[in-house]
Structure formats: C-alpha cells, structure tokens
Amino acid sequence: METLLLVQLFHELALKGKNRPFFLKRAKAHVRRALKGLGVALEGEWPMALLFRLPEEAWSEAKARLQDTLGVESFARVYRTPPDLEALKAALEKALEGQAFGSFRITAKRTDKAFPLTSPEIERALGAFVKGKTGAQVRLKGAEREFVVRVLPGAALLEVERHPGPGGLPPGVSGRVVALLSGGIDSPVAAYRLMRRGAEVVLVHFHPFPLLSGASREKAKALAERLARFQHRLRLHLVPFSEVQRHIIVEAPTAYRVVLYRRYMLRIAEAIAREEGALALCTGDSLGQVASQTLENLHAVNQAATLPVFRPLIGWDKQEIVAEAQRIGTYETSILPDEECCTLFAPKHPVTRARLEVVLETEARLPTEELLALALKEREVLTYTWPGKPKPLPEEPEGAFIMEHGPA
Template sequence: MSPAEFILVHYHEISLKGRNRPRFIRLLADNLLQATADLGVTRAQRLPGRIVLHPGSETSWDAIATRVARVCGVSNFSRVLRSPLDLEAIKTTLAEEVARHPFTSFRVTAKRGFKAFPLTSQELNREVGAFIQARTGARVDLEHPELIAYIEILPREALCYVGKLKGPGGLPVGMSGVVVALLSGGVDSPVAAFRMMKRGCRVIFVHFHSHPFLSRASQDEARALVARLTQYQYRSRLYLVPFGELQRQVVLSVRAPYRVIAYRRFMARIAERIARLQGATALVTGESLGQVASQTLHNLAVIEGAVELPVLRPLIGMDKEEITAQAQAIGTFAVSILPDEDCCQLFTPRDPAVRSTLEELEKAESVLDVDGLVAAALKGAELQEFAFPPGVLGPAAASLPASPTSAPAPVPPGP
C-alpha cells in the first residue's frame, strides 16, 4: 500500500462501555495488530470512535482486509487516504480513491468532527459531490447510490474513503473472560465457540475421542477446527481427552437408555475440571434444543446437573439451517463434514431416553467410581497449542492464561 493509504476501523459495541471503554479499545487495537502481525502493519492509532492501522509499503490491501474482517469487535473498515484540511486537496484525494471503482451513481457523506473547519458537512457534500460528478459524469443518488464516498474531518487532517467492509461486530476477544468449549467433530460446536468469541470470550477447547477403540480421525478433525477458529482469537488450547475406556465402564454399569446422558455428564465433569485449571468461568456446548434425543429440556437439565459452573449454549434457539449457514461463513463447515469416527458413535444405544431425571442418572452412576474415571481421563489428556499467524506472538497473546508446564495435562483439583 502507498504511504498515503491507511485502514480505518470503526468498532462495534465498545462505544457503549462507559468508563471501561479505553481498556476495551486498547484490547481491540492489540487484537488488530496480532491479526496482521505478519503483514507489515506497524501501528494501531487510537482516535475517537475509530482505530487507524498503519500498513507498510509492501502490505497487501486484500490480505489485510481478509484478516481485519475476522477481528471480533470490528463493525466496519475501509481503505482510506489522508488529506490536508483544504477543500481542493480533499476533492482531489477523494476523486483519486473514487477512480478505483466502477459506478454510475454516488453519494458523498461528510462528517465534520472538527467543528472549526470552515464548511459544514452539507456544504462539503455539495462541493465535493459536484467535483466528482463533473469528473465522472455519474449521477447523484442520495437514496440508493452504487457508491458512497466518505469524508471525515479531524483536527489535523481529513480522511477520504469509498465504501465500508463489514466486520463480525460484537466485542474484542479477551474482553469477557475465558470459557471452555466442548468440541465435537460436527457442525454445531465450532459455531458455538465462535459465537462466544464474538461476545468477547477467549475459548479453550476440549475434544473427547475413543482411540484406540476408534481411529484418530476425530482428533485430526478437532485440530483442523481449532486451527481454523484460532484465526478469530490468535492463541488457542486444545485438550484431547481419551474417552473410550470411560464409555466402556458406563456400558457395563448403566442401562442403555441412559448411557448417552451419562456420557454427556462425564464430559461436562471433565471439562469443568479443565476449566478450573485454566481459570475459565463457564462451559460452552453446541446443543440446540430438540435437535437430538439428548438435547431435550429434561436431558439438558440432567446433564447440567453434573457440574457447578454455568453451561452456556449459544445455539439453543437456532435451527440446523441457521447453524450451517454460520459454519459456512466462518470457514468451519468444510472441515466439520469430513468423515471421522466421533466418540459418540462408540457404544451408542439404539433408543436413548428423551425424558431422563437427575435422580435416575445419579442412581445409575452410583455404581461407578465417578471421580476415578474423571481422573483417569484427565491423566491421559494431551494438550496442544495453536497460534495465528503461525509462529507470531503479538500483544493479544497476553490474555491467554499461563500454560500448564507438563503434558499430558495434570489432574486439576475438583470443585
């Protein structure tokens, strides 16, 4: 990009955060720098209501646009040209940017943040609009223009740009704390994790597998999903927890209709132990109400009864079509539909209960060494870490809790 070009980022809900706003803006600026750490961006300048990224001369606009479009907390962004606070300079600068785009109708939208500038916003719209119309022959259309040219008047300069690209909105990752997401190889759970990132949470992933009873395919798929989702939070951790032996013990002791619910309760317990180890304050699942037998209201309540931490279900009111559309948008769908051997396929009963009770499950589990089974699964867990961009550590890495010093993952204390 040329020395005169910059990236103007407008943020989303941060503007509502009152006295905490400076900290949140700083976090978003750090995340923007981390997302573009290998692209030559040298600085994230914080201005009132916006952030300006300063790219290097070799930086590609297309590469930056792809990265910034994935930064949670970004409402929209644009490639901008800076101009002196002079009407003729503003006309020339904006006309230069407009010339990059084909259009037959347009509108100029000026925002005079610096009130000492001699022209009002409406006067700027008319003056610059007439200049562009004379140069291009395009007609002015205030209601449905093909192109919108923007001018922002600041105390020392004007920012000129065309159009706005959308970001994901929401809050910067790291703003709302840490959660642990139960990650299967399916479509739903990666979307649930992303939706928590969009609400400002840093997500730690837990995947349950049944190797050596089944192949390692589900572990490979979990790694691929976490690698994809790390593009939204820059540092990730994935716990790979062996679950096959625990399932075998459940099959030996628990009646068939209750086995799936028992599996889910053990998964929740193990995830809660990892959450406490990592300083996380909630669990996240990809459950959608009524989608499968284990996701009825009664069964969800029984599953949640196994743990003390809150269980967040971002997809609870979404249907499969909505979930699939978001999976495609965030880039996880193509990975999720790859064939694998999920642990849920092992020892699955034909007719699981759809209306279990907490008393029934607690009675069924009473013959099991619950704490021992949880501890054994945790002892065999593997911890893997992911970074984006690969091999680049930037300011956003600081918000991830310190990594355990040993692997496999140590057994954390119970609640």
C-alpha cells in the same frame, strides 16, 4: 497523497461507562495483533478508531484478517490528503479509476471547524465533481457507492473502500469459558458466539481413539486452528474418552449411554475449567434437535455440573447454525467424515426423557473418580496462536502433554 487503513471499533464499546478505557485498550491491542507482520505502523488514534500506514501490497491480507477481528465495526482503505478541496478532488479522481456505478453519495465529516466549507458544502462540491466525471446520479439512500470524507486538523481522509468487521467484543474482556468441541457443526459455532461476547474460550475435545480412528482428533485440531483466528491465542485439550465409555457400556442401560457419556464429559470439562480459571462451560446444544437435547435429557446432563453451562444455540434451528458455520469458516471442516465419541456404541433407540434416579443408580456402580483422573492424565494440550509464531499460554495444567501449533 498516501494510502492508509482506518479501523472503526464496535459501537457497543462506547457504551461501557467507567470500564470503557479497559474495553478499548483490549480492542486496540487485538487489532494491532491481527495486523502483525504486515508492515503496518500506527499513524493516529481516537477513542473509537485507529489509523495505520499500510503497504499497498498488504491490503488484501489486512482485509482478510480484519474481517475476522472481533471488536471491529468496520475498516476502510483511505487516502490522506492536505485539507484542501482540490487535493480531495485529485484523490477522488484516483479512486474513480476503473470504477463504474450508477449512483453514489458523498458523506462529509468536518471535525476541523477552521476549514472554510461546512460539511454540506463539501458534499455538494465533491458530489458535483464525481457526477461530472462519471455521469452517475446522487442518491442519499441506497447508493451503489459511498465516499466518506473526514476533514481533520492538518489533513483530510477520503474513504475509498469500506468493509464490515464482525463486531462483538475483544477476547478476554468477559472472562474465560471452557467449550466442549465435537467434530460436528454446532459446537464450533457455539464457541464462536461466546468469543463474540468477549469470552476467552478454551476448547475440550473428547475422542474415542484407540477404539476408533484418530479422525475426530484431526478435525478438532483443524477447527481449533480456524477458531484461533478470532481469539488469536487458544488452547485445545484432547481427552481420550474410550475407557469411560467402556465402563458405561457395561453398567448402563443401553438407552442411557449417550446421557451418561455427556455427564462424564461435563465433569471432565469442569475439572479442566478449574485448572484454566474458567467460570463456565459451553456446549452446542439446540433444544430438541436430537434425542440427547430434549429438555428432560438436558436437565439430567446438567445435574452433573456445578458450573454454569452456557448453550448459545439453544433457540437456533439447524439452518441458522449451518449458515453461521459457513460464515465463520468452520462448516467445510465440520462436515468431513469422522468417528466421534457419542456415536460409539450409540443405542438404536436412545432415551428421550431420562430419569435422574436411573442415571444416579448407574453412576453409583462406576469408578467415577478413577475414570476422571485417568482421562485428565492421558490428555494432550495443544496451543494455537494466530498470526505469527506460537507463544506458550500461562498456567499450563500439570501433567498434561503440551504441544505448540501455529499457522503453516
């Protein structure tokens, strides 16, 4: 009897028609990369599943990694036995060691039609065995434990521990997007939601250093490192924004500062998107959550962009966003204190219904092209890869300072 790892791919991948082989190939490559360095070996492959030989001591780390691996529907620790009822009973007996539960069910899936018992007969035989060993009751709905048996040609697999994966599509199958990353709770969640839909996300963070401390840069780095667990390879552009802000503060009506900040952020992000080959931008806006996210202000900000601006959280409330941030592991970093761009010289009473003519009149007095060029020239670009040693991404932007980061 061997211990193996069975990975089931997200059910949506089966619905992709003629493109299904492409999606499945990317999903399987993503799973293999997630398990890199754990001593796993591929034992079997089906259209929607992978079977790995896994050292017992690597199970905990494999579980932690697969829970963050997009494209995975579920995964299970399984025992492989000969296709024999007595061998399956022996495997079940081992699986029951140290276990206590009041109800259970057996689910049998017989793909080897030469096996002498039907699926219901397997379920009844193994169910009687478990009931005799534990005294637990069979319950087809709402059972505390479920044991899944797969009878294949030449072998049987018994699932003894199953966990859900995150679902979603594997990174990169839906193209590339540039996501604006603040130090707050919302923007990392927005970036993650697009990763889940198969977008390869490039992060852009605007910081006020040296006018303020470098705390927001450090938060952005920590958030990028966490988000890299989902995408495995991720680039973060750190853009100094203080010079843009100094000009806006001088020329703009005080109430319009934040709207103008955000318009310039979109312009810079769009320039980076062109370098990166991205076809859209992403922000963490939630309609009406703060003054800058009223419909009128979003309209005024959007007018500065020519690429589509995705807002995955536009209809979410704060509690929903916080819950998702906690689930994906970005919340604790996001709530650390920092000093970010949009709080620098923020007006006490910001405009909530920005008039586009006021915005455009103000920008006509600003050296927009010079400010954009300066911000792009002075940025840093950091590349994160996970797991394993960092590898450079292709097409690094000209003139940018490139640094490589991997897990400590």
